[in-house]
Amino acid sequence: MFRILVVEDAIEVLMTMRRRISEEVIGSIVDTAETVLEARALIDRMDILQDRYDCAVLDFNLPFGDGSQSVDSSLCLRLGQGMKNIGVIHITSQAQASRSILDHIRDYHLDPSVRACGLVDKADVNFYRRTCEEVRRFLYSRHLEDELDRLFSTSPFPIEIAQSATTDLQRFQRDAVQMWPDLPEITRERINGRFEVDPKSTPVTIRLR
Numbered sequence: 001m002f003r004i005l006v007v008e009d010a011i012e013v014l015m016t017m018r019r020r021i022s023e024e025v026i027g028s029i030v031d032t033a034e035t036v037l038e039a040r041a042l043i044d045r046m047d048i049l050q051d052r053y054d055c056a057v058l059d060f061n062l063p064f065g066d067g068s069q070s071v072d073s074s075l076c077l078r079l080g081q082g083m084k085n086i087g088v089i090h091i092t093s094q095a096q097a098s099r100s101i102l103d104h105i106r107d108y109h110l111d112p113s114v115r116a117c118g119l120v121d122k123a124d125v126n127f128y129r130r131t132c133e134e135v136r137r138f139l140y141s142r143h144l145e146d147e148l149d150r151l152f153s154t155s156p157f158p159i160e161i162a163q164s165a166t167t168d169l170q171r172f173q174r175d176a177v178q179m180w181p182d183l184p185e186i187t188r189e190r191i192n193g194r195f196e197v198d199p200k201s202t203p204v205t206i207r208l209r
Helices: 011-024 036-048 073-082 099-108 127-151 159-164 167-182 185-194
Strands: 002-007 028-033 055-059 061-063 069-071 086-092 114-121 195-198 205-208
Touching: 002 011, 002 036, 002 127, 011 028, 011 127, 028 036, 036 061, 036 073, 055 061, 055 073, 055 127, 073 086, 086 099, 086 127, 114 127, 127 167, 127 185, 167 205, 185 195
Parallel strands: 002 028, 002 055, 055 086, 086 114
Antiparallel strands: 061 069, 195 205
16 A cells, blocks of 8 residues: 655646546555645654655645745655655656756755655646656555565575465565556566566566576
8 A cells, every 4th residue: 555645736736636646556545735834734644643655746836835935845855854765756847857956856855865756747748647657666666676675585585485375475476467567677677586577478477486
């Protein structure tokens, strides 16, 4: 199950994004906010519940909630401090790779606190599809890489697990098949290192070596 935060002050964009992510990202729960203050309140609530967001989709220039406008640096800093390895997808109607965007990415995303940063232009005719693709690519990759680390934490792979085809292993294979089209090459290579993969079959077949 993936917890996703979407922060966008244009209500139509916000609601459409919530619907599209809910429909297109397996096992997603989407929270929404229109201002920085609303988003901070949701993050604080997650802290109280000892839970976390796995990914955040943030409009680049957001109303603070008190009448002022703010680039969301404070949100990125807050997310990075409290939710390690979170993915942040910025959406923007500003010119491609403007100086303010590049400066923000340099200052708030080139550090280990935030694992990935994507950027999607609202002017793109495929804006919603591309945003969902970025979310899936990050979440699915992180999920499967974390599962690989857990399943293969001992080396060699425990023979009793391989023989009994545990529920965890079956779940990993099922998830990998579903998520394969959206995985980056580095994650596919890790799976190839542990499993026999036939990418030419439809759907892809993945079997333990």
